[in-house]
Amino acid sequence: MATRIRPSNKRCAVIGGSGFLGRHLVERLVDRGYAVAVFDIRQSYELPGVTFYQGDLCDKHALLVALKDVSIVFHCASPAPASDDRALFQRVNIDGTRTVIQACHEAGVQKLVLTSSASVVFEGTDIKNAKEDLPYAKRPIDYYTETKIQQEKMVLEACSKENDFLTVAIRPHGIFGPRDPQLVPILVDAARRGKMKFIIGDGCNLVDFTYVENVVHGHILAAERLKTDSPLCAQAYHITNDEPVRFWDFMSQILVGLGYSAPRYHLPYMLVYGIALLLWLMAFIMRPLVQIKPTFTPMRVALAGTHHYYSCARAKQDMGYQPVVPLKEAIARTVESYPHLRKGA
Numbered sequence: 001m002a003t004r005i006r007p008s009n010k011r012c013a014v015i016g017g018s019g020f021l022g023r024h025l026v027e028r029l030v031d032r033g034y035a036v037a038v039f040d041i042r043q044s045y046e047l048p049g050v051t052f053y054q055g056d057l058c059d060k061h062a063l064l065v066a067l068k069d070v071s072i073v074f075h076c077a078s079p080a081p082a083s084d085d086r087a088l089f090q091r092v093n094i095d096g097t098r099t100v101i102q103a104c105h106e107a108g109v110q111k112l113v114l115t116s117s118a119s120v121v122f123e124g125t126d127i128k129n130a131k132e133d134l135p136y137a138k139r140p141i142d143y144y145t146e147t148k149i150q151q152e153k154m155v156l157e158a159c160s161k162e163n164d165f166l167t168v169a170i171r172p173h174g175i176f177g178p179r180d181p182q183l184v185p186i187l188v189d190a191a192r193r194g195k196m197k198f199i200i201g202d203g204c205n206l207v208d209f210t211y212v213e214n215v216v217h218g219h220i221l222a223a224e225r226l227k228t229d230s231p232l233c234a235q236a237y238h239i240t241n242d243e244p245v246r247f248w249d250f251m252s253q254i255l256v257g258l259g260y261s262a263p264r265y266h267l268p269y270m271l272v273y274g275i276a277l278l279l280w281l282m283a284f285i286m287r288p289l290v291q292i293k294p295t296f297t298p299m300r301v302a303l304a305g306t307h308h309y310y311s312c313a314r315a316k317q318d319m320g321y322q323p324v325v326p327l328k329e330a331i332a333r334t335v336e337s338y339p340h341l342r343k344g345a
């Protein structure tokens with residue numbers, strides 16, 4: 001029988017490594033002495049120790065070139081949730097992830113770490129300190145979440161000790177930090193257009209916002225602790241800041257830090273949700289004629305007006321996870337990193 005040569009444990013690939021989370025992950029991996037291959041549809045930066053492979057993860061042949069001699073693959077590519085494009089989510093998150101698994105098998109990759117999402121259990125109603133054993137959402141709030149569920153199931157089911165291929169899923173929630181193209185820019189855009197005067201609901205709902213470096217730390221711990229005899233095989237792990245915060249306090253701290261006023265006036269949750277649903281339906285019907293992108297989508301309103309925070313006790317127990325940057329420090333670093341989004345800039 002031919003002996004399979006084991007690729008170096010310090011050679012890994014980051015699929016989606018040009019993105020917000022992916023780039024932070026790549027930078028940390030390089031600091032830790034890994035040789036990194038980035039596979040992405042775009043190249044957004046250059047870094048010593050990193051080789052870029054531009055391609056679509058649905059293309060197995062392109063992937064195989066990037067995965068040569070790689071022992072660990074981090075899969076953190078996805079279309080943006082805001083794209084709301086069902087066919088695209090299906091193609092990239094489901095068909096594409098199937099292709100990633102096949103390519104890993106063919107390239108002799110030993111570990112696959114998937115970036116899933118804590119939202120896989122979120123149905124638009126309160127979630128308080130949920131553990132990972134909560135069932136997947138039966139009615140996911142959008143196509144993005146629907147395909148993240150199927151993606152996670154597929155990756156965890158692919159775990160096979162016999163075939164020397166181990167998998168684990170990380171479920172972050174509300175990632176934020178320097179270079180994030182979503183949370184802070186969307187918030188500032190809404191504030192600049194005078195849309196951040198209102199608090200949806202009573203403003204007491206607790207939410208997890210997780211600093212990007214903590215999410216990166218969770219991914220690297222998972223990869224390094226994933227072994228045949230470890231409890232991590234085929235498991236999902238919440239990775240949070242472990243400091244649930246009032247959604248509107250968090251938004252206010254970012255806004256005030258950047259020189260904008262904090263939202264003050266309360267609006268009933270059901271009223272705003274109803275309006276958002278109506279606007280979403282109108283945008284959907286008019287899609288062939290005109291592209292409308294409402295700020296307050298039903299998904300964002302649900303996220304802004306309900307409790308959704310998660311226990312990371314399993315990650316603490318199985319991989320020794322602890323957040324490395326506390327929330328206060330994380331908010332300060334984030335605010336400082338967006339000088340161009342300050343009021344008046």
Ligand SMILES: NC(=O)C1=CN([C@@H]2O[C@H](COP(=O)(O)OP(=O)(O)OC[C@H]3O[C@@H](n4cnc5c(N)ncnc54)[C@H](O)[C@@H]3O)[C@@H](O)[C@H]2O)C=CC1
Nearest residue numbers: 016018019020021040041056057076077078117172174175
């Ligand atoms: N941002 C957040 O709050 C959260 C994000 N996540 C997950 O974390 C992961 C990373 O998210 P972000 O860094 O925020 O997103 P991002 O949009 O900044 O990065 C995603 C990257 O994937 C790449 N990509 C997309 N389609 C591709 C394809 N077909 N082939 C190759 N590359 C492709 C993009 O070019 C981009 O560089 C995603 O899987 C997302 O579902 C999970 C929970 C929360």
Ligand SMILES: CC(C)CCC[C@@H](C)[C@H]1CC[C@H]2C3=C(CC[C@]12C)[C@@]1(C)CCC(=O)C[C@@H]1CC3
Nearest residue numbers: 081117119174182183186187190295300303304
């Ligand atoms: C206009 C305001 C009411 C809201 C502005 C902030 C929002 C853009 C963000 C607040 C919570 C965020 C969040 C995500 C994206 C950005 C927010 C909606 C995710 C949907 C990103 C992908 C995930 O997997 C789950 C995240 C939950 C929280």
